[in-house]
Amino acid sequence: QYMIQGRESISNSGTAKKVRISTDRHDGDLAAFSVPKLDPQAYLTASFKVASAAPYLPGSVNLYRDGIYLGQGALPLLNEGQEVKLGFGADDLVEVEGREVRRQTGEEGIISSSSVQVQAWDISIRNLHDFSIPVTVLDQMPFSANENVVVEPMPLMTEPTQKDYEKRRGAFAWKLAM
Numbered sequence: 001q002y003m004i005q006g007r008e009s010i011s012n013s014g015t016a017k018k019v020r021i022s023t024d025r026h027d028g029d030l031a032a033f034s035v036p037k038l039d040p041q042a043y044l045t046a047s048f049k050v051a052s053a054a055p056y057l058p059g060s061v062n063l064y065r066d067g068i069y070l071g072q073g074a075l076p077l078l079n080e081g082q083e084v085k086l087g088f089g090a091d092d093l094v095e096v097e098g099r100e101v102r103r104q105t106g107e108e109g110i111i112s113s114s115s116v117q118v119q120a121w122d123i124s125i126r127n128l129h130d131f132s133i134p135v136t137v138l139d140q141m142p143f144s145a146n147e148n149v150v151v152e153p154m155p156l157m158t159e160p161t162q163k164d165y166e167k168r169r170g171a172f173a174w175k176l177a178m
Contacts, residue, residue, distance in 0.1 A: 002054070024052070032091050032135045036098025036123050042135065044091040048084055055079045063088060093128040094135060094178075120154055127178035135176045143170040 002021045010017050028046030044065075050056060056078040063070045065088050073086050102120035107113045125135055139160075144151050160172035 021057070028086070030133055032094045032133055033138065034094070034096045034125070034135065035138045036096050037121070037139060040096055040098065041090040042094035042096050042125075044088040044094075046086050046088060050078045050080055050082050050084065053080055061086070094133065095126040095128065096123070096137070097125075098123045118154075125176065125178060132177055135178050137174045137176070138165060139172050139174075140170045141172055 004019055004021065008019050010019075026046075026048040028048040031045050031047070032042040033045060034042040056075060058075060058077045060072045061075055063073050063086060070088060075084065075086075078084060099122055100119065101122045102118060104116075104118040106116055108116050121139070123137060123139070125137065127133055127135070141153065142151050158174065161175040162173040163171075165171040165173040
């Protein structure tokens with residue numbers, strides 16, 4: 001059962017009416033995500049755990065950033081202790097630049113030759129916020145289903161924080177505190 005604050009008039013015309021049950025304010029943990037090969041933007045997310053003993057009903061939520069209305073998001077049914085992650089759009093204060101620095105295709109070997117393809121990317125990130133924010137950069141590395149094809153990382157590649165990110169084969173994630 002939910003108590004509606006104040007009085008509400010609901011007509012008997014059969015049309016739908018939304019009634020606000022409550023308003024909650026959450027201080028979420030901010031983070032930025034970027035996939036530089038697809039989009040040079042970093043996207044801001046906020047996550048928090050539901051502290052209320054009453055469940056949050058599924059539906060739309062109004063999203064505000066620094067007191068400015070950004071739009072609406074959607075939430076599923078949430079119970080106490082569940083984590084929520086909401087997107088707040090592109091973050092102009094996290095600059096991401098990804099550029100290809102090397103692409104080479106050729107063959108190696110004298111007696112038996114093999115085809116070789118080399119690709120190298122340089123990804124740089126700059127945080128212009130006046131506070132530290134965790135940034136996750138997502139990228140992929142090809143993988144082979146054929147035992148005769150070998151895929152190796154470049155020798156100077158920064159080791160990813162997580163391989164097979166979210167159980168996606170070949171997806172890498174670098175998690176940085178910036």
